[in-house]
Amino acid sequence: MNFAEVLRERVLVCDGAMGTMLHAAGNSLDRALPELNLSNPELVSTVHESYVGAGVDIVLTNTFGANRLRLAEHGSSTSVRDINLAAVRLARQARRGVDRTIFVGGSVSPAVSASQRQSVRPDERVEAIREQVRALVDGGVDLLVLETFGYLDELVEAVRVAAGLTELPILAQATFTAEGLMPGGETPHEVASALGELPITALGANCTVGPQRMLAVVDELRRYTTLPISAQPNAGLPRRIGRRFEYSVEGDYFARYARRYVERGASIVGGCCGTSPAHIRDIVTTLTDLRPKQQRRPKPVRPRPLVQPEHGRLAQRLAERRFVVAAQIAPPAGGGAEEATELVSVLRRNGIDLVFVAARESARAQVSSASLALHVEREVGAETIATVTTWDKTIMTLQADLLGAHAFGMRTVVCETGNPPLRGDYPNADGIWEVDSVGLIELLAGLNDGRDCNGLTLATKTSFHIGARFNPGAEDRDAELARTKAKIAAGAQFLITRPIYETEGLAAMLAVLSEEDVPVLMAVSPLTGYAEAEYLAHEVPDVRIPRATLDTLEAAGDRGREVGLELASELLAEARPLVRGVVLVLRDGRKLADFLPLVAEHK
Known part of the structure; x- marks a missing residue:
């Protein structure tokens, strides 16, 4: 079935965290998790099957960070194409034998982590995204899900790359902090405005914040777009226990907010970090009687004024x-x-x-x-x-x-x-x-x-x-x-x-x-005199005292302080131009x- 048509008819539930589940199975926090598609496909399949069993409509491939730049950060040299093709195959296998429509979404992360952003050129980011998207499309995904983008320029960049390679539906998801802004500083209004001009099927937000803060983001996005909206929050704030992160938000609380997202205008809901099949199962149960809301045209909003900084x-x-x-x-x-x-x-x-x-x-x-x-x-x-x-x-x-x-x-x-x-x-x-x-x-x-x-x-x-x-x-x-x-x-x-x-x-x-x-x-x-000049010239690294200056100060004797001032005045006059x-x-x-x-x- 056509993804866009289904999205207009009913609310779709996406799966929850893949990384959290793989870490819980004993994989290190600093490991390249997409590589497990090749080295431990049984584990990845088990996670997919758990979410399918919870009743999801969308399964995301285990490919967050599966591009050459991110994999290199983790020291992985495995083929980008092989990892992504394997990921699609595992996700497609998980829906076999199920008598309902389940879409496979190709997960695409920003090309680099925030710490690497300044050291990687935009053309390198574009090429990394292009290589991964091409592999996901060739593998047979039903849509592309661009997720956890903290900088609007990178998200726009990724959408254009994806749209240039395929006509598959694109879900573009930014991430917002507790202050309601992307890490790059953009507001939901700016995100909706920029993405509204691009060929995407839906837009939304995922990660970083928990259920309550995500509701405010949904409200802001809904004000400025008529596109379908997705919301996939974290299960609250994590705490680190040894080599693992634990999240405390319970399934009924999480599902209660998922229902509020739909009531406020979201069409796709799911979970991000810390969520499990149990959270998703509660969402599915909670949303059985809801349909997507018909959206009105967004209100025009004046752009924020530019502030001229004050200097000294x-x-x-x-x-x-x-x-x-x-x-x-x-x-x-x-x-x-x-x-x-x-x-x-x-x-x-x-x-x-x-x-x-x-x-x-x-x-x-x-x-x-x-x-x-x-x-x-x-x-x-x-x-x-x-x-x-x-x-x-x-x-x-x-x-x-x-x-x-x-x-x-x-x-x-x-x-x-x-x-x-x-x-x-x-x-x-x-x-x-x-x-x-x-x-x-x-x-x-x-x-x-x-x-x-x-x-x-x-x-x-x-x-x-x-x-x-x-x-x-x-x-x-x-x-x-x-x-x-x-x-x-x-x-x-x-x-x-x-x-x-x-x-x-x-x-x-x-x-x-x-x-x-x-x-x-x-x-x-x-x-102040010859002693100071001699000390600087011979004992302090990277100080140059001309021989003529040393000789002049040595000859000055008790007049060293006065002569030092004269030399400084001459130096200033010489250097002033x-x-x-x-x-x-x-x-x-x-x-x-x-x-x-x-x-x-x-x-």
């Missing part, structure tokens, strides 16, 4: 191509904030209202750079820009800190990997990096797009202005250039050099980076009074 003074000045003069301070050791507040007050009185707060690499107690920046900005009024490092922080901790800082008004952040303080014989032996500076930049760029580190939608987009460091004095300049380009590609919107003492390396790197069109600020830290601004670094051992003449000269 630095972003504004760079956009206006004004030369920037800023200062950089470090959090005082010992945990106090008064010293920094007074220092920034003096800087502001002398014309500097942009202050970078560095991250101090010290084992002593200290205020975090972000907390200090927010405190000083509130007390003084200068825009303070925090340097955020990633060492000893999980990405979830970084994300929470950044969202908190944004809520309190911080808009500009400089990203660094950072180094923990030395505490033993081996440098940084107890440092932990879940992400480095590139990962931190990607996190901030995602927050600006309205996505968290897991790709889930935020309540609102952030508006961070993202900065990154680079080092023109690096010994391996090619490696430093490659690293800097990676930061720009990740989303860095401006760059700051490490403190430099000559312009040759800076000019060489800027010549290569000019094609990136990213504003560059130069950090300058006036030398190359960069968009300067960051004057106040460090321990340099008095503010010595620093102020540079401010006046280059403001």
Whole structure:
């Protein structure tokens, strides 16, 4: 019988979880479950037969993730075509001898997991979907079921691929979070609008949420489409028990909500993660007296307005191509904030209202750079820009800190990997990096797009202005250039050099980076004398001090501090045509009074 015709006449019940059943049978959570179609077909057949016995109208093939990219993630090299053909054969066999119509739906997942999305090109995704769909069609499925798509562009992509290969019915299912949005941020209205223009037979939602939250999604979809709707929720929230996940939603509760889906306009109901033949049997019993509702034309809805993000003074000045003069301070050791507040007050009185707060690499107690920046900005009024490092922080901790800082008004952040303080014989032996500076930049760029580190939608987009460091004095300049380009590609919107003492390396790197069109600020830290210059030149990696500078400071003797300021002034004058601004670094051992003449000269 024709699937679309049957769908107009009666409510169809789809099966429940395949993966949950296979895991319950002892298969590892990290195994490629579609491979069982070849290695353990008896187990897969048993699951299909259990759902057929429960009374389903649609059986889905065991092919979620059965494309080359997903299989490769699990280390499987088995033929994609062989796995999918075997899956269709097992599903078709399960309906033999049954005296009612049972449709075999070819299950198609997104081409890649959310964590792999950014590293795989769209054309690679398309080819992976095309290869799998072709095998399912050749195997003899009755319809294609695109399920658990978290990003609308991928779902649209998959529908177009499938429609280009076959005229079989297509059921397109997005997945929505508890907030009612796809992980990619799209609303049910946007999903219905996009899919309504494509050749699909039905649309719906599956996975991620439980029965109650799915009801709200059904309501939203029904408002915006006249197409048949499907709903396949999870059996609530899971809890992990050893190597397994367990779900607690009982069959009668699950079936009660399935009936509500149909009463609200759904035509296909079933289950996803955590559901079993028992859940599906209860659904079949509950829906025996219901028919699909006739649908009215959806109401037109105005599109959401675009929100223009607010940025800080630095972003504004760079956009206006004004030369920037800023200062950089470090959090005082010992945990106090008064010293920094007074220092920034003096800087502001002398014309500097942009202050970078560095991250101090010290084992002593200290205020975090972000907390200090927010405190000083509130007390003084200068825009303070925090340097955020990633060492000893999980990405979830970084994300929470950044969202908190944004809520309190911080808009500009400089990203660094950072180094923990030395505490033993081996440098940084107890440092932990879940992400480095590139990962931190990607996190901030995602927050600006309205996505968290897991790709889930935020309540609102952030508006961070993202900065990154680079080092023109690096010994391996090619490696430093490659690293800097990676930061720009990740989303860095401006760059700051490490403190430099000559312009040759800076000019060489800027010549290569000019094609990136990213504003560059130069950090300058006036030398206090020959001892400091000698230490930096010989004991600190990737710092270049010209021989002429060393000789000049050695000859200066007791006038080293004064000569250091003169050298810094000459360096600034030489570099000014190359960069968009300067960051004057106040460090321990340099008095503010010595620093102020540079401010006046280059403001």
